Amino acid sequence: MTVLFASDLDQTLIYSRNSMGMDVTEEELVEVERYEGKPLSFMTKKSQLALWNIDDSTFFLPVTTRTQAQYERVTGIFEGQQPPRFAVISNGAVILENGQPIKEWSDQIRQTCTNRKTVIKELLPEINRHFSEDWVVKVREADNWFVYLIIDRARFPEDKLDFYTATFKKLGWGLSLQGRKLYFMPESITKAGAMEYIKTHIGANYVVAAGDSLLDLDLLESADYGMLASHGEAARNAAPISAHIRKTENYGIKAGEEILARVAEISLQRQ
Structure with missing residues (x-):
């Protein structure tokens, strides 16, 4: 076996x-x-x-x-x-x-992400619309597959994490907060x-x-x-x-x- x-x-x-x-x-x-x-x-x-x-x-x-x-x-x-x-x-x-x-x-x-419009160029405007520069230190792209933010945890509004998760889920993205990194991952x-x-x-x-x-x-x-x-x-x-x-x-x-x-x-x- x-x-x-x-x-x-x-x-x-x-x-x-x-x-x-x-x-x-x-x-x-x-x-x-x-x-x-x-x-x-x-x-x-x-x-x-x-x-x-x-x-x-x-x-x-x-x-x-x-x-x-x-x-x-x-x-x-x-x-x-x-x-x-x-x-x-x-x-x-x-x-x-x-x-x-x-x-x-x-x-x-890649083809699945393109078909579902879960690509970085579609995501970045939504990140800019929802997230404050007060707690976003850096925005990083991972080999053009997904995005993660380096954040200031002391300033990050954790009480809004469920709202952010639900909002981006509607767009086909999953969120994961790990330490100082907030990941945005295509669901595919x-x-x-x-x-x-x-x-x-x-x-x-x-x-x-x-x-x-x-x-x-x-x-x-x-x-x-x-x-x-x-x-x-x-x-x-x-x-x-x-x-x-x-x-x-x-x-x-x-x-x-x-x-x-x-x-x-x-x-x-x-x-």
Whole structure:
């Protein structure tokens, strides 16, 4: 039996110093990402070893909202090991095979976004109409797939988030607030859709998925077994989840250890 382990990266398997929590020592950490010459993201050594030692019958699929350039910075996860053959990036808009985008997949997603008018040129005027410059620090485009705002959380009117979510949903966009980033994602770009493509391609019989944010919920719902990090946006917002999804007992970087330990157990059970 082939098990597919499809997992988000940031705040699920890898963590910044601000997100890792307090119950970890410096000696437990291993750097997995460096940006502009400075360490940016970490795993525990225990998590890294657990990922490397996953049973050969289990196929690891990174599934991330990161762009290709951002994903390629995360080299420390696989240092000294063979990186995964496939990776889902840009929230599912792009699938990499041996580091190269699968053109037919991205072309299909691009056409769907165009048909539904969920493209950036249609979105930006709506952002400018609804959002105040008082709390929008930067507006960034991710490889022409989606938009995220860098915001001032102290000024951001969180009491209006439900209103913003409903407003943009009518236009075909989903919102996700993660730290200082507010994502605007076309509803046709999903992690679950890309995961299903890989599941079929490799002939996986069972899917384990892990994540922390609202953008991960479709992935977890599509899996046979899901793990939701208890510190994340989805758990904090009490988002409804199905019975096959379990919240982690641990928070922060220790949740990553818990997730990988559970994957190891499932891999052995499914042999």
